[in-house]
Amino acid sequence: MTGLGSPRVELRNIHKSFPGVVALDDVNLSFQPGRVHALLGENGAGKSTLIKVLSGALAMDSGQIFLDGQLVDVTSTTAAQAMGISTVFQEVNLIPAMSVVKNMALARNNGRYGFISWKRARKDATDRLKRLRLDIDIERPVGSYSVAIQQLIAISRALEDNTSILVLDEPTASLDAKETASLFAVINELKSNGIAIVFITHFLDQVFDISDDVSILRNGQLVSTDQIKDLTRQDVITQMIGRELDEAEHTAADKSNFTAGKDMLVAKGLGRHRTLAPFDLTLRAGEVVGLAGLLGSGRTEMVKLVFGAIQADAGSIEIDGVKMPKISPQKSLRAGIAFCPEDRKAEGLIGELSIRENIMLSMQAKRGWLKRVSRKEQEKLAEEMIKALAIATPDAEKPVGQLSGGNQQKVVLARSLASTPRILLLDEPTRGIDVGAHAEIIALIRRLCADGMALLVASSELDEIVAAADRVVVMRDRHKIGEIDGKEITRDNIIQMIASQ
């Protein structure tokens, strides 16, 4: 307990279990007004479950919630909202096909007798967006905006006049540094208005930047609650993963054994009108190529063009010196290229299928649908992947939709690895992944490349690129602006290149 006056919200003895998992085990926590409370823990520790209970999206098995000292019964998200508990959930929750203003007006009372006054709804939406200094066309569908903008829309939607506690589940996972800074400015403003803020993230830097208190969950249990000033990074990591992690492990990966092999994939003048300017790119065996650039600079587009998920209208690709007649995802898979997309919800995973089935999808596609993989082999492979990537699940048959966010990301990764590709394209491989697993994934990337695989890794985290890449491609405004090699790869050099005109 921080013991700083009366808490805004107090959670007592919260229990919640799912079949085969105890997600929350006797958790006691309190959140103070005017303070930012970071909630940390490994993937699957129970963070999202805790805030879903707090915000009425999930019913707890037992426990009590006190709001300003009053015992309350949070039966639904609407009830929570009415009490002043505003939440932005982990997966951006908006309806992509509906316009911004319709999303804002959804489940809101602005008009009588069940009617919506669009005039009021528009004004309300504009006002809300203004609070986050967001100036966008509110008539356009939400799905046509970048994930970052969608995140900000979701936050401005959640904020009410009577909001007394704002809960943000990994709000910065898809924001770049500038957007994060403007979000933090908003958080600080809200904080000075006496709102209690609960903030979940896997970025430790951000925890130290913005939070006042830190609570750590592990396997559904509360490990500790401290003020940030009493903690060091190392303390936090140790408490999170229950062992010491040498942080050097994840900043300085072992690149000494690097010798670039033969060219495996050569793209010449590949591009698409209005999407990405034509670029050249070579991927070599045993080499990790990092793809750096700000959000919207064309990282994702480049990876997708190479894979064929976006059709190029210029240029060509050679694989092992043989020119590919047409680039399509299926052809790429056959040629031994695997792609691990950024947006797992829309493109990556099928929520109803089990971990095993999801892992099998790409492998089966590669083999052709006639040559079935035996059930035994499937199970063995799935078990291996679960172990290798430390996916938190009771077994391989759990539907992917029921895994925690970070663990879903690991399944996406497992799926592309299962097809034993020779060329692997990763877009934001560590989004939403905890520090421990983060280091393991980078180590895994290095290991794969030592085995002669060619890798292309797009990431918004410069540290990750610096740690993993042998060569860095830098992007700006939908153009490839250059490459950085070997010893030259440092955070500063990359930033300088992006900033140079």
Place this chain on the structure above:
Amino acid sequence: MNQKYWPLLATITVFIALFVIGGSMYNNFLSTLVLGHILADNAFIIIAAIGTTFVILSGGIDLSVGSMIAFVGVVMAVLDSAGWHPLVTIAMMLAFGFLFGAFQGFIIDYCKIQPFIMTLAGLFILRGGCFMVTLDSVPIKHPFVKMMASTRVPLPGGGFLTTGAMVMLASLVIAIIIAHYTRFGSNVYAIGGDRESARLMGVPTRKTTVLTYATGGIYAALAGVVYALYTSSGYPLAATGAELNAIAAVVLGGTLLTGGVGLVAGTLFGGMILGLISTLIIFHGSLNSAWIMISSGILLFVFIVMHRFLIGSFGRQKLS
């Protein structure tokens, strides 16, 4: 121009094109008389399709529509023979349609049953119900019905609107208001777009699902009433397969079968296109009615492909 109107625009273009083609082939085709006839003949299908639009927008499907139309017809006819006033039976049947739809929606949501299966059961139950009520075609003789059948509003150019067509247009206006100016309407789009997100955003998903199928039910019942007045009878085998025509009208109108995207107004034109095709072929005289289905089928197919294309360019737009 907002992209969400593209499919509607495509539908209207096809409608006008077909109408003009008809005009170039036959004298007197381009007239309010023909238009009025198409509206009169297809009023019941379009009304049913409007209800189906809500169900499809919510991500569901309703197969019980045709049976509901027949059931409403036979009950009205039999109660007419028993001396009930049609207005009383109409009110009763609309209430029944609403409750039956609500029941289907509740079971679908509460028991997590596929809408396809639940409404297929509804299709069988209601059709069976028709046979319980009567096995024959029963005429409706009340003077009120005669009066309704002969009431017409003249249109400029010699055409006219029948009662059925006016009921259809009125119910379309109401549906547009519901879809675009009420919270319920927004909620329907939301649960069709992404059910789980909608739930987290505070949309009452169960209530919305129940009300959606109830809306489908009351519109189907209204279609039954209009059909009964149009034919002045009730027949247990009437309107078999009408649910499929309704779905076709919805799809031609630009609504995505996967839910969340579409406009109620499109359904009017979708239904009119289907009506126009059969009128064109009947006008031709020597083509047999098999061609009605074949050309409707081809058009449906072309539309779905075109949709894919429109959505595709929409998806790419996102990147630029």
